[in-house]
Amino acid sequence: MTRKQAGRLDAEQAIAATDLEGFIGYNLKRAYVTVQADFRATLGEDGLGPRVFSALSLVVQFPQISQSELARMLGIERSGLVAIVDDLEGRGYLTRATVPGDRRVQALVPTPDGLGAYQSALDAVRQHEDRLLSHLTADEKQTLLHLLQKIRQSDREDKA
Amino acid sequence: MTRKQAGRLDAEQAIAATDLEGFIGYNLKRAYVTVQADFRATLGEDGLGPRVFSALSLVVQFPQISQSELARMLGIERSGLVAIVDDLEGRGYLTRATVPGDRRVQALVPTPDGLGAYQSALDAVRQHEDRLLSHLTADEKQTLLHLLQKIRQSDREDKA
DNA sequence: TATTGTTATACTCTATAACTATA
């Protein structure tokens, strides 16, 4: 490999050459940072963050879901979900409802406001990805989704 | 879309069905969490973390690199690099060397220990990815790398 | 005994702003 010996290194050029660029992990991180920054910029200062959006999405699609189940689906700890649900409850997007038959559980129920906010956010997020990833073809995006999901599957098999 | 009405939701089954799974951003995050956890587990308690490994990699491949340039390459702020370089210096893997001609700059120079540690870490990281991603073919990995790098490129064009 | 939601706590990663020494 050729290296520049002195002066300012050219970051663009370097990208093709380093060990680092051959690692999936490094590239995942860099790509995620890019997408996440654009997500936040698109949804704005007071908009939903990616975590909160994800949680709302599952609450809308699985009304009555419990916090423990939601945490499992998101792949985070129960304790970490409290702040997220507090946020959504504070916005008036969901309520913690008691469940007849098991008084330990707080079922998460989207409000009409929450359903509306979710649809708006969903549109915004779709536009954000369409715009940011306009260089990828529909096929490439589909391939990428598939490969990323495959990575999560290998993890599950290790633990089984 | 069909939904389970009551009882325990099946997280595996749900994966195929949600809005969330259609987003690149969400899948990037989940895949990165998987890879990063395995990276740490492989390199161990006192091993290099992903950030520190990445920094060391560039220092080895671009000896005499300045901290500002390294931060640019890694896509983080100058200030965030101080702790990383402190870590590597504390392990004896690099030194901060003065540069004749510009006394502001601290050139980062790998030590012989650092070069050895990098080669070991590089092997370990390669094994970690080979094992974790053994479900992906060489072609799939290549495609994935290419698509992830393409995402970073779209970001740069936006800013230009 | 086990589970749900919660709190307390700590650690990692990152950014912003301001400082110093140099240029």
Add this chain to the structure above:
DNA sequence: TATAGTTATAGAGTATAACAATA
């Protein structure tokens, strides 16, 4: 004025451990 390295600081995001209520 601008840049390199640094410090102080704060804010996300996440995890672990422990607790009360309930099963």
